[in-house]
Amino acid sequence: MAEGYVEYRNLRKSFGGLEILHGVDLTIPEGAFAVLVGPSGCGKSTLLRMTAGLEDVTSGEINIAGRMVNNVHAKNRGIAMVFQSYALYPHMSVEDNMSFGLKMRKTPLHLITDRIKRAAAILKLGPMLDRLPSQLSGGQRQRVAMGRALTREPEVFLFDEPLSNLDAKLRVEMRAEIKALHQRLKTTTIYVTHDQIEAMTMADLVVVMHDDRIEQVGEPLAIYDRPANLFVAEFLGSPA
Numbered sequence: 001m002a003e004g005y006v007e008y009r010n011l012r013k014s015f016g017g018l019e020i021l022h023g024v025d026l027t028i029p030e031g032a033f034a035v036l037v038g039p040s041g042c043g044k045s046t047l048l049r050m051t052a053g054l055e056d057v058t059s060g061e062i063n064i065a066g067r068m069v070n071n072v073h074a075k076n077r078g079i080a081m082v083f084q085s086y087a088l089y090p091h092m093s094v095e096d097n098m099s100f101g102l103k104m105r106k107t108p109l110h111l112i113t114d115r116i117k118r119a120a121a122i123l124k125l126g127p128m129l130d131r132l133p134s135q136l137s138g139g140q141r142q143r144v145a146m147g148r149a150l151t152r153e154p155e156v157f158l159f160d161e162p163l164s165n166l167d168a169k170l171r172v173e174m175r176a177e178i179k180a181l182h183q184r185l186k187t188t189t190i191y192v193t194h195d196q197i198e199a200m201t202m203a204d205l206v207v208v209m210h211d212d213r214i215e216q217v218g219e220p221l222a223i224y225d226r227p228a229n230l231f232v233a234e235f236l237g238s239p240a
């Protein structure tokens with residue numbers, strides 16, 4: 001019986017015969033802010049892309065809210081994903097960037113207007129709705145990308161290293177904003193980073209990944225105090 005909101009069962013992924021995820025078993029509870037952390041190349045983005053339906057499952061299962069979604073189209077999974085490169089349309093205003101996906105889904109216009117108003121208020125984008133992405137700072141662009149995800153009103157948020165392109169100061173600010181957003185909406189979130197500090201400061205649940213598998217799952221302090229193995233201890237800088 002599925003208890004978790006996002007659940008992976010013996011999930012495997014191969015590219016051209018080479019297996020890069022070796023049987024992931026993981027449960028993310030409803031409303032959690034889970035941070036998936038691990039070195040570059042360990043398969044974090046692949047796992048997120050599979051969750052979003054942007055990459056096929058080789059074997060195993062992905063369940064969302066108790067429903068097996070392996071063969072559910074990306075747009076019907078109730079998921080919104082925020083990428084590292086903001087992937088905004090350069091020739092469209094902030095407002096059009098935010099509404100484009102909803103228009104494609106034939107969402108009624110009054111609903112689109114409501115949702116954009118709400119997202120703009122939450123993300124402090126109100127005065128910027130008419131601007132082009134080129135007229136915004138990096139942090140503002142990332143907010144637009146988040147706004148676009150927010151207007152979809154997803155059941156699950158996926159973030160793939162959303163702050164990597166920002167400078168250190170802005171990164172700290174945006175961490176707090178993303179956490180505040182989660183406090184407010186309580187949307188189940190999987191946040192990917194290779195930054196240990198980001199993981200320890202943002203997560204309810206830390207998932208440490210290494211060599212294409214999951215090493216340990218737990219609350220930040222519990223993992224830090226009781227690392228399951230040497231890799232986790234060294235990666236998180238736990239005291240010896």
Ligand code: ADP
Binds near residue numbers: 038040042044045
């Ligand atoms: P991370 O996000 O943790 O840095 P990725 O999920 O991007 O890791 O990549 C995991 C592994 O899968 C890497 O070895 C990468 O080269 C490989 N990989 C990712 N996408 C593809 C692809 N489309 N084709 C072949 N190999 C891929």
Ligand code: MG
Binds near residue numbers: 044045046
């Ligand atoms: Mg990645």
